Amino acid sequence: MQITFKINGETISQEIKSSLLLIDLIRDVLRLKGTKPGCLEGECGACSVIVNGAAINSCMYLAINVDGKEVTTIEGLGNGENPLDRVQEKMLEHGAVQCGFCTSGMVMTTKAYSDKCTAEGVTPTREEVKKSLEGNLCRCTGYAKIIDAAEAVYK
Amino acid sequence: MMKVIGKSHQKLDGKERVSGKSIYGHDIELPNMLHGSILRAKYPCAEITSIDTSKALALEGVECVITADDIDVNNIGYKRDHPILKKGTVNCNRDEIAAVAARTKEIADKAIQLIEVKYKIKEGVYDPFEALKESAPRINEFGKGAEQFGNKNRAESFHYEHGDLAEQKAKSKVIIKKTYELPRVTHACMATSNITAEYNNFDGRLTLWSSTQVPFLYQRDIAHALKMEPSKIRVIQPIIGGGFGSKLDMLPFEPICALLAIKSGKPVQILYSREEEFLASPTRQPMTIELSSGADEKGKFTFREAKIIMDNGAYTSWGATTPFVMMQTYSSLYQVPACYFQADAIYTNNPFAGSFRGYGNPQATFSIESNIDLMAEELGMDKREIRLINANYKGEITGQGLHFKTCGALPALEKVIQESNYDQIMTAPNTGRYRKGVGLGSMLHVGGGAKIYRSDGCGTSLKIDDYGYLTIITGSNEIGQGSETVLAMIAMEELGVPMEKIKVINTDTDVKPWDVGVHASRTSFVAGNSLLGAIKLIKEKLNKKAADLLQIKTATFEYQNGEMLFNEHQIKIDKVVREMHFASPHELCLVNYFYEPPSRFQDKEFKGDVSGNYAFASQVIEVEVDTVTGNVQVLNVHVSEDVGRVLNPIGLQGQIEGGLATGIGYALTEEMIYEKGVLKNPNFHGYKMLTSTDMPPIHFYPIETYDEAGPYGSKGAGEAPLIPTAAAIANAVSNALGVRFYSLPITAEKVLRALSEKKLETRNSKHETNKI
Numbered sequence: 001m002q003i004t005f006k007i008n009g010e011t012i013s014q015e016i017k018s019s020l021l022l023i024d025l026i027r028d029v030l031r032l033k034g035t036k037p038g039c040l041e042g043e044c045g046a047c048s049v050i051v052n053g054a055a056i057n058s059c060m061y062l063a064i065n066v067d068g069k070e071v072t073t074i075e076g077l078g079n080g081e082n083p084l085d086r087v088q089e090k091m092l093e094h095g096a097v098q099c100g101f102c103t104s105g106m107v108m109t110t111k112a113y114s115d116k117c118t119a120e121g122v123t124p125t126r127e128e129v130k131k132s133l134e135g136n137l138c139r140c141t142g143y144a145k146i147i148d149a150a151e152a153v154y155k
Numbered sequence: 156m157m158k159v160i161g162k163s164h165q166k167l168d169g170k171e172r173v174s175g176k177s178i179y180g181h182d183i184e185l186p187n188m189l190h191g192s193i194l195r196a197k198y199p200c201a202e203i204t205s206i207d208t209s210k211a212l213a214l215e216g217v218e219c220v221i222t223a224d225d226i227d228v229n230n231i232g233y234k235r236d237h238p239i240l241k242k243g244t245v246n247c248n249r250d251e252i253a254a255v256a257a258r259t260k261e262i263a264d265k266a267i268q269l270i271e272v273k274y275k276i277k278e279g280v281y282d283p284f285e286a287l288k289e290s291a292p293r294i295n296e297f298g299k300g301a302e303q304f305g306n307k308n309r310a311e312s313f314h315y316e317h318g319d320l321a322e323q324k325a326k327s328k329v330i331i332k333k334t335y336e337l338p339r340v341t342h343a344c345m346a347t348s349n350i351t352a353e354y355n356n357f358d359g360r361l362t363l364w365s366s367t368q369v370p371f372l373y374q375r376d377i378a379h380a381l382k383m384e385p386s387k388i389r390v391i392q393p394i395i396g397g398g399f400g401s402k403l404d405m406l407p408f409e410p411i412c413a414l415l416a417i418k419s420g421k422p423v424q425i426l427y428s429r430e431e432e433f434l435a436s437p438t439r440q441p442m443t444i445e446l447s448s449g450a451d452e453k454g455k456f457t458f459r460e461a462k463i464i465m466d467n468g469a470y471t472s473w474g475a476t477t478p479f480v481m482m483q484t485y486s487s488l489y490q491v492p493a494c495y496f497q498a499d500a501i502y503t504n505n506p507f508a509g510s511f512r513g514y515g516n517p518q519a520t521f522s523i524e525s526n527i528d529l530m531a532e533e534l535g536m537d538k539r540e541i542r543l544i545n546a547n548y549k550g551e552i553t554g555q556g557l558h559f560k561t562c563g564a565l566p567a568l569e570k571v572i573q574e575s576n577y578d579q580i581m582t583a584p585n586t587g588r589y590r591k592g593v594g595l596g597s598m599l600h601v602g603g604g605a606k607i608y609r610s611d612g613c614g615t616s617l618k619i620d621d622y623g624y625l626t627i628i629t630g631s632n633e634i635g636q637g638s639e640t641v642l643a644m645i646a647m648e649e650l651g652v653p654m655e656k657i658k659v660i661n662t663d664t665d666v667k668p669w670d671v672g673v674h675a676s677r678t679s680f681v682a683g684n685s686l687l688g689a690i691k692l693i694k695e696k697l698n699k700k701a702a703d704l705l706q707i708k709t710a711t712f713e714y715q716n717g718e719m720l721f722n723e724h725q726i727k728i729d730k731v732v733r734e735m736h737f738a739s740p741h742e743l744c745l746v747n748y749f750y751e752p753p754s755r756f757q758d759k760e761f762k763g764d765v766s767g768n769y770a771f772a773s774q775v776i777e778v779e780v781d782t783v784t785g786n787v788q789v790l791n792v793h794v795s796e797d798v799g800r801v802l803n804p805i806g807l808q809g810q811i812e813g814g815l816a817t818g819i820g821y822a823l824t825e826e827m828i829y830e831k832g833v834l835k836n837p838n839f840h841g842y843k844m845l846t847s848t849d850m851p852p853i854h855f856y857p858i859e860t861y862d863e864a865g866p867y868g869s870k871g872a873g874e875a876p877l878i879p880t881a882a883a884i885a886n887a888v889s890n891a892l893g894v895r896f897y898s899l900p901i902t903a904e905k906v907l908r909a910l911s912e913k914k915l916e917t918r919n920s921k922h923e924t925n926k927i
Contacts, residue, residue: 031184032175033175033178033181033182034174034175034176035175036179036181036345036346036396037181037347037426038345038346038347038429039429039838039839040428040429041429041838041839041840043429043838043839043840044345044429044839046345073175074174074175075174075175077174078174079174079175079176080170080174080176084170084173084174088173088174091173092165092166092169092170092173093165094805095163095165095166095805095806095808095809097166097169097172097173098166098635098636098637098809098813099344099345099346099394099395099396099397099398099634099635100172100173100177100394100396100635101179101344101345101346101396101397102345103172103173103175104175107173127848130847130848130850131847131848133846133847134846134847134848135846136847137345137839137844137846138345139342139343139344139345139397139399139813139816139817139844140345140397140635140809140813141809141812141813141816142809142811142812142813142814142815142816142817142845142850142853143812143816143845143846143847143850144808144812144850144853145805145808145809145812146847147847147850
């Protein structure tokens with residue numbers, strides 16, 4: 001079926017199978033490889049992207065459901081053409097990246113959460129920041145620096 | 156005074172990694188690339204009576220199917236006991252039986268299901284103690300246990316001893332003998348295993364995009380497997396999504412992918428699913444450790460006697476050699492006058508283990524540190540005091556011959572004791588639902604590589620181009636740990652070149668000089684020393700040319716901000732390089748250097764100074780146990796480590812925190828649950844890794860001992876943080892509850908069971924429960 005949606009600011013119309021997962025649309029059809037396949041069962045968060053302001057696991061989301069919506073992937077943030085997003089900058093500054101395979105998901109989850117907090121005019125506590133990252137697994141960092149970076153976004 | 160070393164620097168390619176631009180194995184797409192899929196055994200122990208691939212071959216989009224009958228290969232694994240594709244017998248649930256290459260991954264997966272395999276199911280052996288019995292069947296037909304080790308199912312055996320055991324036993328006021336059970340856990344790298352292979356029919360060259368940690372050993376191993384010349388195999392490492400030791404062994408899926416590419420004439424890619432990653436990637440060695448250890452009336456250690464049975468699984472990986480590291484811990488962690496060590500890896504029908512950050516050391520340390528607490532309790536000694544009086548010291552040459560030219564063991568212990576809430580927790584009343592406890596653990600690990608292979612060296616080529624940019628071509632590998640950032644920092648420090656003018660090339664065996672690979676916490680040590688050697692050579696070259704140009708006799712220049720300075724003279728590096736290049740006698744600014752550490756091979760009795768230096772660390776961990784739910788919460792981790800010298804503080808801290816997360820998981824939550832060789836929790840839902848909300852505050856205190864063997868005095872640091880963690884947590888939980896745990900992980904279920912048994916026992920007897 002035909003879907004029309006916005007991805008990273010660009011409007012796209014695409015003919016897709018109704019069974020296509022959003023991660024496959026992003027990685028295999030649109031060839032945006034920054035979104036990472038960590039488990040394909042909704043457990044690790046590496047494939048997180050933002051759909052209409054909310055971070056979702058793109059491996060658990062049918063592509064047909066982005067019809068009429070706005071999708072942001074890691075390529076939609078700072079990518080060399082645009083300057084780095086504040087979230088990306090903080091991840092770098094705080095040493096939150098080791099192997100980097102979870103990083104896109106961490107950045108997108110933090111971006112969605114910080115945009116929401118900013119819109120609501122609230123500054124989350126460290127515990128709330130930790131909670132916001134609970135759905136994103138990392139094996140390298142022990143999360144400490146990722147949490148530091150996500151917290152620093154508000155400072 | 157250092158300008159760069161010791162100050163935090165962001166990751167060299169951090170901007171790419173944080174913006175999704177880094178190319179991992181999963182992101183590679185080659186023209187006409189096929190997708191591979193592997194059929195694994197349906198049963199962990201069976202005879203294959205027939206394999207029919209005709210339906211798979213007939214499926215549209217399938218380009219080739221291979222089974223053991225289609226290939227001419229050698230067995231793999233360091234004992235060469237592992238067929239790439241199995242025929243006849245299947246020995247574990249991972250066993251590869253057939254593989255398919257097809258136009259899409261979906262077609263390949265479908266084709267796999269169309270392959271018909273008939274089995275005659277056999278009763279497997281899943282307990283190594285059962286496998287040792289005379290009546291047990293021979294599990295691996297290639298194993299040489301009967302000839303080499305006196306039992307058909309013994310895959311590997313290590314024996315070590317020093318000192319007079321009988322004399323030391325007689326001297327002992329207290330002897331504690333306990334049995335410890337260590338679980339099977341896995342690396343769970345965020346990127347699943349992957350490989351892309353391309354074969355050039357014209358010249359017989361094979362290119363592999365592989366996430367191996369040891370590209371040059373891998374090149375040799377895969378060449379042996381495929382009966383090819385190693386030099387015809389080019390290994391290119393894409394960005395690697397986690398290693399932790401899992402990529403030390405070459406596994407069957409890698410030569411399988413190469414074989415599919417050779418047979419189909421097209422590039423082939425194999426990507427593991429997460430389930431496959433749990434089922435068919437390496438694990439840490441599960442083992443049973445019987446440890447007897449003693450101390451005299453003053454608490455001085457007298458001896459250790461360790462007898463270890465490791466579950467080798469069906470095939471032998473590097474994991475079977477973890478006793479090599481464990482024996483160092485038994486012989487030399489704290490002062491040990493006598494040591495007896497016997498470790499045997501026993502074939503079973505379980506999946507085989509591999510190497511995992513720490514390499515046997517977390518298991519050994521868990522047993523040693525638990526026994527130390529028990530000895531202190533029996534002697535009525537303070538658990539801090541017994542460790543302090545036995546700590547390793549500078550200048551010590553241990554019974555095994557390890558020479559501690561520098562040693563931060565005592566300062567590390569003192570630091571964590573002083574900084575933690577040890578006293579407050581010990582003296583606070585311990586009643587009610589939530590019980591606090593505090594535990595100590597220390598560790599010893601190689602810090603300057605380990606001489607295991609014939610060379611433990613690393614090569615570096617260094618060039619400065621006509622525009623003043625520096626290219627470091629290093630044999631070493633980056634697997635996320637940050638070593639290439641450290642190399643860039645060393646070059647900045649020594650040559651005054653800014654980071655944006657430094658390139659590190661380290662991913663291609665056709666280009667880079669030899670290195671043994673990422674393991675043994677060696678990379679910054681070995682590659683750093685190698686780079687320093689190359690820098691010395693390139694400076695000699697630049698100094699000579701600059702002196703000629705400035706018409707001064709000889710000079711040792713200072714290097715700053717792209718310039719060379721000597722007294723009132725100054726000249727730009729790029730100008731010197733251009734003069735070298737364009738004026739007679741026309742030379743390039745290019746040098747090569749190979750560094751081999753001063754470590755030595757151990758003798759046949761495993762004695763000798765095996766590493767360039769040694770790292771020491773201690774941890775105090777504070778926990779709170781909920782006696783109603785059984786849940787153990789880690790409140791604080793205090794960790795002090797002798798790192799020789801801090802090179803990149805932010806990178807080091809990241810290694811500490813990441814290691815601790817894996818260590819806490821090992822202690823409390825992670826376990827691969829097997830029933831008769833079949834994994835019951837092959838997913839992140841059932842396999843409990845820590846999440847962001849589980850991480851306690853971490854307090855890190857580096858100890859700098861400036862060991863002259865390391866670059867700027869540094870020591871390897873990557874594995875240390877997780878080694879004593881499970882030991883310290885187990886000691887803390889025991890301290891909180893008055894019940895000791897002899898197996899990991901210490902789950903809520905185990906805690907509750909122990910508490911209920913404890914209540915019964917206080918009513919009935921004082922018998923201490925073992926093996927909870």
